[in-house]
Amino acid sequence: MPADDVLVAPNILEYPYARSVGPVIGRFMTGLRDGRIFGIRASDGRVIVPPTEYDPVTSETLGEDRFVEVGQAGVVTTWAWVHQPRERHPLQRPFGWALVRLDGADTGLLHAVDAGDESRMATGMRVRVRWRDERVGEIQDIACFAPEAG
Amino acid sequence: MAEPVTRISTPMRLEYRFTPGRAASRFLRHVEQGELLGQRCPNCRKVYIPPRGACAACGVPTDEEVRVADKGTVTTFCVVNVPFYGQKIEIPYVSATILLDGADIGIFHLVQEVPAEDVHMGMRVEAVWHDERRPTLESISHFKPTGEPDAPFESYKDYV
Numbered sequence: 037m038p039a040d041d042v043l044v045a046p047n048i049l050e051y052p053y054a055r056s057v058g059p060v061i062g063r064f065m066t067g068l069r070d071g072r073i074f075g076i077r078a079s080d081g082r083v084i085v086p087p088t089e090y091d092p093v094t095s096e097t098l099g100e101d102r103f104v105e106v107g108q109a110g111v112v113t114t115w116a117w118v119h120q121p122r123e124r125h126p127l128q129r130p131f132g133w134a135l136v137r138l139d140g141a142d143t144g145l146l147h148a149v150d151a152g153d154e155s156r157m158a159t160g161m162r163v164r165v166r167w168r169d170e171r172v173g174e175i176q177d178i179a180c181f182a183p184e185a186g
Numbered sequence: 187m188a189e190p191v192t193r194i195s196t197p198m199r200l201e202y203r204f205t206p207g208r209a210a211s212r213f214l215r216h217v218e219q220g221e222l223l224g225q226r227c228p229n230c231r232k233v234y235i236p237p238r239g240a241c242a243a244c245g246v247p248t249d250e251e252v253r254v255a256d257k258g259t260v261t262t263f264c265v266v267n268v269p270f271y272g273q274k275i276e277i278p279y280v281s282a283t284i285l286l287d288g289a290d291i292g293i294f295h296l297v298q299e300v301p302a303e304d305v306h307m308g309m310r311v312e313a314v315w316h317d318e319r320r321p322t323l324e325s326i327s328h329f330k331p332t333g334e335p336d337a338p339f340e341s342y343k344d345y346v
Binding site: 041043046047048052054056063065066124 | 188190191192193194195196197198199200201202203204205206207208210211212214215271272321
């Protein structure tokens with residue numbers, strides 16, 4: 037049997053998951069919808085973005101009184117370049133996945149950086165949030181980050 | 187100020203290119219012609235459908251091709267009453283394992299043209315083919331009762 041007689045077909049699996057977010061991630065998502073970014077202050081004083089429900093060191097519950105609004109620009113701490121974006125990626129042109137430490141935060145937020153070309157990506161570069169026009173309360177409300185001018 | 191966000195949508199999508207391999211490709215080409223083609227193990231003599239090119243029990247290639255009937259016996263079945271995402275058929279409907287005459291392994295398909303509560307083990311059923319056939323088991327629309335007497339349990343007890 038010639039090899040070209042062997043059939044091939046696309047096989048696509050889709051799972052329409054939804055999840056409840058709870059009070060902490062819920063606050064983060066609500067903030068995104070409103071064009072604001074919230075972290076949470078841990079017992080050691082660090083500001084964690086996105087906020088966690090429990091303290092990473094002591095495991096104590098981190099409550100309502102610990103939310104902190106952080107800046108909308110920050111520093112790339114590490115990154116990887118995507119040459120060929122996939123259909124569900126946030127950008128349909130080459131981009132960088134990066135951990136962005138926002139101003140006022142102590143941890144990195146994973147998101148896309150629309151740098152245009154890999155040569156414009158660098159650890160330590162400044163980037164700023166580019167909001168989506170219509171926001172609903174999900175991480176895609178941040179369309180991507182873009183290099184700060186200058 | 188709008189209500190707080192309590193829920194997010196987190197869909198997943200996995201895109202594969204699936205190839206059934208040589209044996210099952212040949213099977214599917216014959217399905218397109220309205221025929222069911224299995225393979226017999228040279229060692230244990232069992233007939234597999236759809237064929238996989240080898241006997242999983244004996245670990246030997248299965249080269250001998252065998253025509254299998256497009257009618258058989260319901261060995262087990264399930265009445266689907268629960269709606270789910272992507273469902274194509276109105277509930278309730280019956281998914282069954284059907285042991286085709288001449289085969290030693292059941293295939294999964296729908297049993298229709300009979301009320302769900304009347305489907306039972308041993309029921310004799312036959313394939314209802316679509317006029318336009320493609321290399322997929324969906325070329326069989328469903329199975330319907332033949333009206334023959336039930337197959338005795340002894341005839342399919344080793345396949346349940």
